[in-house]
Amino acid sequence: MKTRIISGCVMLPLLVVVYLGGWWLMAAAFLVGIIGLHEFCKGFEASETVPCKPLGYAAAVLLYGLNALFTDDYRFVMFWVTVVVMASMIYGFDVEKRKLEDMTATLLGILYTVFLSYHIVLIDQSPFRQLIWLVFLAAFGTDIMAYFTGMAIGKHKLCPHLSPKKSIEGAVGGVIGSVVFCVLFGHFFAPDFKVLCLIIGFFGSIVSQLGDLSASAFKRQMGIKDYGNLIPGHGGILDRFDSVLFTAPVVFYCIEFLA
């Protein structure tokens, strides 16, 4: 509970950045990608896998550089993915020093943190940028409502091996909460897109919870409790943004294909 309130306060500057959009939001998404990558790589290092951090940072700079030069040309994103795949493989040339995991972890680390968070920028650049709020409404709305619903009526465990405190009731409450938040947002701020807001609220919430559980699964395997200590006592960037990383693409592709 305390974690949630404190995190909430820490999230306030985020609201300002999302409201401002443009370069501010791009800088924020870039930072989330870079710091997230750093934390994710540190997690891997705890399990004796050594992803190539410099390659990850270079990849982030390349992606945002290409984005600045060629807005809205998605071929450059494909090109970037290809470069990252090849570079991660070439990282393994030093066969005496590298292990298979070092290469594969480099690729997943970059795509998970840098590529997924980049979707925030893509939404901001789309003609429907006001819908960017749905990323956070779906992610944090799910989180908060799942917590309260689980506290109130949670009985059946969702996946005890992975996250012992989560209940099926909480998960359902999270989905309902997310849908309600997103539909209310649509009603007041995007009346032309009410159905889209409902769809995003529904799928965004499910994927948000998958993002949360994925982060738990990785932390478990890495043998760490939190990804970082950016907010003392309350985890790192990835601990706060694990669900946002998954909802941002949902919002972007829903906008692109359904709006």
Place this chain on the structure above:
Amino acid sequence: MKTRIISGCVMLPLLVVVYLGGWWLMAAAFLVGIIGLHEFCKGFEASETVPCKPLGYAAAVLLYGLNALFTDDYRFVMFWVTVVVMASMIYGFDVEKRKLEDMTATLLGILYTVFLSYHIVLIDQSPFRQLIWLVFLAAFGTDIMAYFTGMAIGKHKLCPHLSPKKSIEGAVGGVIGSVVFCVLFGHFFAPDFKVLCLIIGFFGSIVSQLGDLSASAFKRQMGIKDYGNLIPGHGGILDRFDSVLFTAPVVFYCIEFLA
């Protein structure tokens, strides 16, 4: 030498498929992706990493399905990459059974085999489909010319740890050979794109050799000699197509951004 001649004969049907293009080439690229994925996963299994093969096959079907439905809409490729990243992470939910490597290897396996080989289809669908021959001229031209140059004047080892037989002289000969082949192709079959053919011949050859060395690095780490045994005594699909997987994207992006 014998390997190269026999492989050359096996490659003849490939020429027909490339010439026909369309569905034939798409089926061939799909098969290279699927069989390549199978071989790559088997390699990982030799080192006790277990990527999710069914997920890989499903990803391949999804990519080619999306391609058939939405030709030339690259947003679907980005969407696909996102789905593959998330699905590879969700594969780890069964924390008792899965290791970190299983998830990361799944992602790299799919992107390496299915995504890179898919660029052959993308070239075939582009307005400059006749340039698809450059993929094979650069890859096999490099291979053959590097071999003969290395045999004739090879003295300085290229990277003894990784591939003891390769020489710097061979690598340079490969690049020159590839450039000559590609420029000759341009001269006779694509006179409007001579400079582009030269650029592709140059970069395609370098990247082709990186693809070859990457495959060697992975096989070393996996503790296997060949990826497969499709052509008895002469390796699997990935052993023959390791450089093509890397040159196909080079040709595609050169066409997209420079033609």
